[in-house]
Amino acid sequence: MTEEILRVENLNKFYGDRHILHDINFTLHQGEVLTLLGPSGSGKSTLIRCLNGLEDFSSGAVYFKGEKIKPTDKNWQEIRQKIGMVFQSYDLFPNLTVMENILLAPTKVQKRAKDQVAQEAEGLLKDVGLEKYADSYPRELSGGQKQRIAIVRALIMHPEVMLLDEVTASLDPEMVRGILQIMTKLSKKHHMTMIIVTHEMGFAEQIADQVLFLEDGRILENTPGKAFFAQPKTERARDFLESMDF
Amino acid sequence: MNWQVISHSLPIFAQAFKLTLWLSLVGILGSLIVGALSSLIQYFKVPILSQLFTAYVELARNTPLLIQLFFLYYAFPVIGLKMSATTCGIIGLIFLGGAYMAEGFTGGFSGVNQTQIDNGKALGMNNLQLARYVVFPQGFALSMPALAANVIFLIKETSIFSVIAIPELTNTALDLIGMYYRSNEYLFVLVVAYAIVLIPVILLLNLLERRVRYGTFGD
Amino acid sequence: MEHSVINVLFVGNNFARIMQGLWTSVWISVDSLAAGLVLGTLLGILRTLPSKPLRFILRLYLEFFRIVPTIVLLYLVYYILPRSFNISWPASWMAILAFALWVAAEFSDIVRGAIESVPVTQKESGLALGLSKTQLFRYVLLPQAVQLELPATINLATRVIKTTSLLMMISIMDVIAIGQQIIEANNQKYPTAVFWIYGLIFILYFIIDYPLSLWSKKLAAKENR
Ligand SMILES: Nc1ncnc2c1ncn2[C@@H]1O[C@H](COP(=O)(O)OP(=O)(O)O)[C@@H](O)[C@H]1O
Ligand SMILES: [Mg+2]
Numbered sequence: 041m042t043e044e045i046l047r048v049e050n051l052n053k054f055y056g057d058r059h060i061l062h063d064i065n066f067t068l069h070q071g072e073v074l075t076l077l078g079p080s081g082s083g084k085s086t087l088i089r090c091l092n093g094l095e096d097f098s099s100g101a102v103y104f105k106g107e108k109i110k111p112t113d114k115n116w117q118e119i120r121q122k123i124g125m126v127f128q129s130y131d132l133f134p135n136l137t138v139m140e141n142i143l144l145a146p147t148k149v150q151k152r153a154k155d156q157v158a159q160e161a162e163g164l165l166k167d168v169g170l171e172k173y174a175d176s177y178p179r180e181l182s183g184g185q186k187q188r189i190a191i192v193r194a195l196i197m198h199p200e201v202m203l204l205d206e207v208t209a210s211l212d213p214e215m216v217r218g219i220l221q222i223m224t225k226l227s228k229k230h231h232m233t234m235i236i237v238t239h240e241m242g243f244a245e246q247i248a249d250q251v252l253f254l255e256d257g258r259i260l261e262n263t264p265g266k267a268f269f270a271q272p273k274t275e276r277a278r279d280f281l282e283s284m285d286f
Numbered sequence: 287m288n289w290q291v292i293s294h295s296l297p298i299f300a301q302a303f304k305l306t307l308w309l310s311l312v313g314i315l316g317s318l319i320v321g322a323l324s325s326l327i328q329y330f331k332v333p334i335l336s337q338l339f340t341a342y343v344e345l346a347r348n349t350p351l352l353i354q355l356f357f358l359y360y361a362f363p364v365i366g367l368k369m370s371a372t373t374c375g376i377i378g379l380i381f382l383g384g385a386y387m388a389e390g391f392t393g394g395f396s397g398v399n400q401t402q403i404d405n406g407k408a409l410g411m412n413n414l415q416l417a418r419y420v421v422f423p424q425g426f427a428l429s430m431p432a433l434a435a436n437v438i439f440l441i442k443e444t445s446i447f448s449v450i451a452i453p454e455l456t457n458t459a460l461d462l463i464g465m466y467y468r469s470n471e472y473l474f475v476l477v478v479a480y481a482i483v484l485i486p487v488i489l490l491l492n493l494l495e496r497r498v499r500y501g502t503f504g505d
Numbered sequence: 506m507e508h509s510v511i512n513v514l515f516v517g518n519n520f521a522r523i524m525q526g527l528w529t530s531v532w533i534s535v536d537s538l539a540a541g542l543v544l545g546t547l548l549g550i551l552r553t554l555p556s557k558p559l560r561f562i563l564r565l566y567l568e569f570f571r572i573v574p575t576i577v578l579l580y581l582v583y584y585i586l587p588r589s590f591n592i593s594w595p596a597s598w599m600a601i602l603a604f605a606l607w608v609a610a611e612f613s614d615i616v617r618g619a620i621e622s623v624p625v626t627q628k629e630s631g632l633a634l635g636l637s638k639t640q641l642f643r644y645v646l647l648p649q650a651v652q653l654e655l656p657a658t659i660n661l662a663t664r665v666i667k668t669t670s671l672l673m674m675i676s677i678m679d680v681i682a683i684g685q686q687i688i689e690a691n692n693q694k695y696p697t698a699v700f701w702i703y704g705l706i707f708i709l710y711f712i713i714d715y716p717l718s719l720w721s722k723k724l725a726a727k728e729n730r
Contacts, residue, residue, distance in 0.1 A: 121410035145409035348714035350670035361700040445574035469584035
């Protein structure tokens with residue numbers, strides 16, 4: 041068994057009186073890809089945001105490499121350097137160039153040497169086919185290009201796990217494929233541990249080691265990827281897959 | 287209107303003009319620093335300090351500069367704190383201006399998208415880094431119109447220094463009127479002097495605002 | 506210390522006099538605002554008309570008040586009316602004139618901004634219903650504009666109130682002038698009087714202005730939602 045990266049235990053989350061996440065439990069191992077599926081409003085974003093402390097939760101615990109994360113601001117800030125996250129809205133910092141966007145956190149947060157990071161950044165930019173855009177500003181890029189930069193910006197921190205929340209959902213269809221390829225390559229070639237929220241079912245089936253199916257804040261299924269797509273256990277999951285035209 | 291009276295007064299007004307400029311400059315810079323600081327403290331809800339600064343901003347914004355100056359200049363010596371009129375003027379202006387600037391910055395900071403903050407946090411930034419690299423640069427652009435209005439306001443507020451006998455423009459004009467009784471001439475020079483200070487400032491700020499809005503910033 | 510507060514503030518009619526001074530400041534604010542808002546509405550509406558020369562003149566009027574500090578306005582009226590026009594009004598009238606002209610300038614800009622920010626579709630649907638230009642103003646634009654401009658107007662009111670602190674400069678017996686008299690009368694016996702009197706006036710201004718600016722902020726926040 042490979043090393044455990046993230047474990048969630050009995051996590052509950054409320055917004056005011058509304059119970060948003062009910063007793064969430066799962067474990068994620070090194071190199072695994074977990075896809076988080078479920079209808080809109082089921083709590084996928086909320087769950088993924090609890091994993092790096094962008095949302096605080098009401099009870100339960102998150103463990104990083106076997107160690108329980110004490111939910112203080114300071115702790116989360118440390119941990120976030122090892123948990124990369126990319127959002128649906130491709131929000132680069134609009135006042136910084138592409139290169140400045142990428143270099144900001146490694147040099148200022150991790151205090152790494154700028155020229156080394158810059159070299160690495162050039163390599164990563166080349167990997168995603170955007171080496172020409174280092175000095176462009178975000179507003180000069182298309183949505184798909186911005187999203188690729190956002191992925192590079194997260195990767196350069198050398199995260200041990202990546203959280204990707206519907207990163208293709210706001211993109212034009214022709215942009216989607218490139219991003220999916222990048223994620224596939226990250227998993228297959230670099231064995232990156234990832235949690236992916238997506239509505240691209242074909243992609244999910246092909247990449248998922250593990251599927252969490254969420255509805256109304258509850259995990260209805262926690263199944264190996266192949267099994268989920270071949271034979272969903274619950275009716276709800278079956279309906280969901282059907283509704284996704286799959 | 288007697289032009290000779292006017293031309294004779296010009297050297298005295300030039301002196302006052304310089305003083306007004308200098309007081310404005312110091313006051314504006316000080317206000318920007320105090321304002322940015324107190325706004326950031328309020329933005330990040332730093333315990334205790336943020337309540338203190340909120341109280342300061344409300345007190346300073348909702349009382350006249352004149353009474354603030356009187357308090358500094360006449361009341362403080364009673365409790366053993368004696369300062370020159372100019373010192374009182376500058377402190378008073380920064381006290382007032384800091385609160386106005388804080389409001390201006392706060393307006394801009396609150397316009398920074400939550401998603402931008404989330405992105406910064408997800409990259410592991412602490413509050414100080416978020417302030418420095420995300421909230422401040424983006425919020426500053428959004429605050430520009432309010433800050434520009436405050437700059438103009440503060441320059442005009444230096445006229446109130448005349449009440450504690452700081453020899454800036456207004457005080458100088460009033461002195462001259464008191465001495466020579468030529469109110470039309472001296473008031474004319476006074477208005478022209480304010481126009482000479484403020485028109486370029488207004489134009490410059492308009493330019494800067496446009497630059498910030500359409501330039502390299504915010505898309 | 507304690508005793509001096511009580512002696513200075515509450516002995517004789519000192520407190521009542523301060524309140525009277527405050528009343529002077531308040532009614533001068535109210536009158537200036539009332540006159541200024543009426544004139545400002547008129548000027549604001551005129552500024553949305555297509556006539557270029559008219560717009561230009563009104564713009565000049567506004568810019569003049571943007572450039573000249575209020576204290577200077579006060580002196581302009583105070584010296585020029587009697588000396589150049591032989592008009593000898595009470596000082597309080599002159600203050601109201603100066604403030605009202607200033608308020609009108611600022612308010613004309615608020616009104617213009619508000620009218621122009623009423624969505625075009627509103628204007629078009631009004632016209633499509635067969636409303637005349639005046640009816641459009643009266644029934645569609647003004648009511649919506651009033652709501653848009655309310656926070657800025659309240660803000661302007663707080664500024665007018667603060668500006669009344671300048672009244673003593675043209676020898677009006679406002680709250681500060683009376684405060685000074687009391688301080689002078691008590692200076693020998695109670696040297697800390699200056700602290701308490703100015704402290705009280707500071708707080709009085711705050712008590713009047715703070716609720717107004719809170720209200721304006723609340724309204725503005727509601728609009729932004
Ligand atoms: N800030 C918030 N305040 C209150 N309710 C929220 C907030 N964010 C999300 N929710 C609610 O939590 C539920 C889960 O939302 P979300 O995690 O965004 O779902 P998903 O990502 O699966 O579409 C939804 O019902 C949503 O309305
Ligand atoms: Mg979501």
